[in-house]
Amino acid sequence: MPKRLAVLLAVSVVATFPAAGALAAGSPRTSTGTIVKYTKTSLVVKVKGKKTDFTLPTTVMCGYTTGQSGGPLPSCRTLKKKVGKTVTVYWTKSGSKDVALEVLLHVKK
Secondary structure, eight states: OHHHHHHHHHHHHHHHHHHHHHHHTOSOEEEEEEEEEEOSSEEEEEETTEEEEEEOOTTOEEEEEOSSOEEEOSOGGGGGGGTTSEEEEEEEEETTEEEEEEEEEEOOO
16 A cells, blocks of 8 residues: 555656646746747747747647637647747746747637
8 A cells, every 4th residue: 555655646746747847937928929930849939029939848738719719729730830820828937948838829710
């Protein structure tokens, strides 16, 4: 029994570590702009005339919004075909990098 408890505790710590890291880095910020470039690990967005490079971790959530509703995208790779479209990026600072937590593509109804 104690061995199972130790394994459960170790799994719990590993599972919550990424979330704890994001919270420790500060509260999430929001930026809205147009997609300039997408790669598997980064998203470049033009926000107020300035290009911002967001790092895309494997845990990033990608979705779409119609203003009042929305949903998940099948894959973040969908963004590659949406260069020039508007997105909202929820992100946090990690060292010198801007790490995306969630990316929402704006679509019209």
